[in-house]
Amino acid sequence: MTPYLMLTNTHKSFGAIKALRGASLNLYAGEVHALLGENGAGKSTLVKILAGVHQADKACFEIDGKPQKFYAPLDARKAGIAIIYQEPTLFPDLNIAENIFMGRQPKGALGNIDYSKMNQEVRSIMQRLEVNLSPQTKVDGLSIADQQVIEIAKALSLNAKILIMDEPTAALSLHEVERLFVIVRQLRLEGVAILLITHRLEEVFAETTRITIMRDGAFISEAATQDLTTDALIKLMVGRDLEDYYPERVTPSDVICLEVNNLSRQGIFKDINFQVKAGEILALAGLVGSGRSEIVRAIFGIDHLDTGEIYIDGVKIYTGDVQKAMEYGIALVPEDRRQQGLALDLSIDRNIGITVLSRISKYGFMPSNVEYLTANDWAKKLQLKSNALTDAASTLSGGNQQKVVLGKWLATAPKVLLIDEPTRGIDVGAKAEVYKIMADLAQNGIAIVMVSSELPEVIGMADRVLVICEGQIQAQLAKDELSEARILEAALPKGHYHKESQA
Numbered sequence: 001m002t003p004y005l006m007l008t009n010t011h012k013s014f015g016a017i018k019a020l021r022g023a024s025l026n027l028y029a030g031e032v033h034a035l036l037g038e039n040g041a042g043k044s045t046l047v048k049i050l051a052g053v054h055q056a057d058k059a060c061f062e063i064d065g066k067p068q069k070f071y072a073p074l075d076a077r078k079a080g081i082a083i084i085y086q087e088p089t090l091f092p093d094l095n096i097a098e099n100i101f102m103g104r105q106p107k108g109a110l111g112n113i114d115y116s117k118m119n120q121e122v123r124s125i126m127q128r129l130e131v132n133l134s135p136q137t138k139v140d141g142l143s144i145a146d147q148q149v150i151e152i153a154k155a156l157s158l159n160a161k162i163l164i165m166d167e168p169t170a171a172l173s174l175h176e177v178e179r180l181f182v183i184v185r186q187l188r189l190e191g192v193a194i195l196l197i198t199h200r201l202e203e204v205f206a207e208t209t210r211i212t213i214m215r216d217g218a219f220i221s222e223a224a225t226q227d228l229t230t231d232a233l234i235k236l237m238v239g240r241d242l243e244d245y246y247p248e249r250v251t252p253s254d255v256i257c258l259e260v261n262n263l264s265r266q267g268i269f270k271d272i273n274f275q276v277k278a279g280e281i282l283a284l285a286g287l288v289g290s291g292r293s294e295i296v297r298a299i300f301g302i303d304h305l306d307t308g309e310i311y312i313d314g315v316k317i318y319t320g321d322v323q324k325a326m327e328y329g330i331a332l333v334p335e336d337r338r339q340q341g342l343a344l345d346l347s348i349d350r351n352i353g354i355t356v357l358s359r360i361s362k363y364g365f366m367p368s369n370v371e372y373l374t375a376n377d378w379a380k381k382l383q384l385k386s387n388a389l390t391d392a393a394s395t396l397s398g399g400n401q402q403k404v405v406l407g408k409w410l411a412t413a414p415k416v417l418l419i420d421e422p423t424r425g426i427d428v429g430a431k432a433e434v435y436k437i438m439a440d441l442a443q444n445g446i447a448i449v450m451v452s453s454e455l456p457e458v459i460g461m462a463d464r465v466l467v468i469c470e471g472q473i474q475a476q477l478a479k480d481e482l483s484e485a486r487i488l489e490a491a492l493p494k495g496h497y498h499k500e501s502q503a
Helices: 043-050 073-078 096-100 115-129 144-157 174-189 201-207 230-238 292-300 322-327 337-341 348-360 370-381 398-410 428-443 455-461 484-491 496-502
Strands: 005-014 017-027 032-036 058-063 081-084 162-166 193-197 210-215 218-224 256-265 269-277 281-286 307-312 330-333 416-420 447-451 464-469 472-478
Touching (some): 005 043, 017 193, 017 210, 032 043, 032 201, 043 081, 043 193, 073 081, 081 144, 096 115, 096 144, 115 144, 144 174, 174 193, 174 201, 193 201, 201 455, 210 230, 218 230, 230 428, 256 292, 269 292, 269 447, 269 472, 281 292, 292 322, 292 330, 292 416, 292 447, 330 398, 337 398, 348 370, 348 398, 398 428, 428 455, 455 484, 472 484
Parallel strands (some): 017 218, 032 193, 032 210, 081 162, 162 193, 281 447, 281 464, 330 416, 416 447
Antiparallel strands (some): 005 017, 005 058, 210 218, 256 307, 464 472
16 A cells, blocks of 8 residues: 655755754555654654645655645645644634635625635534534634634645644643544544644554654654554654653652642632642642642632632741742742743743842842853753753743743742643653652652643652542542542543443
8 A cells, every 4th residue: 555645765954953864754545643753853844844834955755646845835735735733823803614714715606705605615514523613603712622623624625635733632621632533533534644743642552553753853663553662652752761751759758848728719619628748749630621720820829719728837828929929938830831931032041040039139139140050050950951041941842941940940949849731742751851850859858739631640740649620629549549540530520421431
């Protein structure tokens, strides 16, 4: 059987930097194929060549047996390639039908836009996808998941034969992820070739048939998914064994570091009670929107509490004040590091030192090199990879940006670290490094509260798990009680779990 898409011996340089060095990819009609590699492996450059954004310096490129060379994104679309990005690129003020047919609206006999035909075609596509979205619904206010469905519908309206999905599930809830993959399976049965780029290995093993692995801009391996184990896959991606992907943990002390009593915020969460010991990692698991992030934001003082008390080392602290929370030794690494955790245009050293400016400055002035030396100390401890600490934070990979946010808050010498989605959007090698950092922090006596939507991460890192459902604690699970099934059963609203299990 001949691949529908063949891209071989692909080279691309940007100045002196060789982004691709002989990369290759084969896609068959009716398959879901994973393209994997660490950040910087060349995946994005390869996809941009397929999308017509970049032109290869050298490549052999065929679709359905015909040679191809794209000079612009329009060439890729004409060849039947569509790309679904992590963050959809739709016009929020237009409705669904207008977005799908933007620039190519069907015309009536008098040359006017035929809205009736346009809406009917959208209804037909939505029925094909088994999705209940009206063509006349305005995009503004729709969830990311619904917007991705619209992007897929747009691709089908263009008769796309190749669908490239770049981190499509990063911002989706468990239910939305399942709905997306129901659509993916349907498209596969219809003969669409689907290329999936993801850092979530559980999705790779559940949904794909073959895998291509890249490293340092080069093709490393192509294999059937069923022939690889997680350990073998990680080794191919990073080029080495990752010993103790989830590090060995020491038993936490008996000293209670953080205690919260009866935390409530109307309509968000209610009656939240828990304790965290020094050296313990407590995970808050649950569905997106269950209230987990809001709980840690309230503990840190960003969001107000209607009721509740917070204690650090047995001392009641003032709630609703970030500065006071920091003074008592609480730090928060937020969910969205790019929007909430980093000033992307500022230098790396300024980002790390910004939380301790008042402590390291003297009489309102910053002694020469003190900020840089503080940042340099944490950069070494966290094994931060950068050209220079004076470079902008935007120049770093996702994993190294996460290390900057960690360094920024660890510089405050916290007793309690609240960390929301610690490895979202970073590759497996960087994940292993973040896990080691967290384990080392716990070993040094820091109490950690981790919010995570990745169940393998929850099970691998947590000493104890609280499962949040609709703003309340539904279950508390010890380390030896943890399983994905038990967490999901508690995370889903009552009655929903049994319905899902029987489906």
